[in-house]
Amino acid sequence: MTLLAVLLFLNAAFNAVVWPQFYKRVAKDPRARDENGKATPFLTVHVVLIAIALALALASVIAGIAALAGAF
Incomplete structure (x- = not known):
C-alpha cells in the first residue's frame, strides 16, 4: 500500500508542477489568440x-x- 501511495503522490506532484508551467508557455504562443485577442482552438484544447x-x-x-x- 505504501508503494502505491508514493506512486500516486509522485504522479500528483509531477502534474501539479509541470502542467501549470506548460500553460504559461501555451498562453504566450502566438497561436493561442487570434488577431482580435480571442482564444483559438489551439488554446482551448490545451486548457482542456x-x-x-x-x-x-x-x-x-x-x-x-x-x-x-x-x-485498497
Whole structure:
C-alpha cells in the first residue's frame, strides 16, 4: 500500500508542477489568440488537457490518501 501511495503522490506532484508551467508557455504562443485577442482552438484544447491532468492529479492525491488509510 505504501508503494502505491508514493506512486500516486509522485504522479500528483509531477502534474501539479509541470502542467501549470506548460500553460504559461501555451498562453504566450502566438497561436493561442487570434488577431482580435480571442482564444483559438489551439488554446482551448490545451486548457482542456491541462484541466484534465490537474483533475487526475487531485484524484491521485485522494487515492494516495485512501491507499495509506488501507482502503485498497
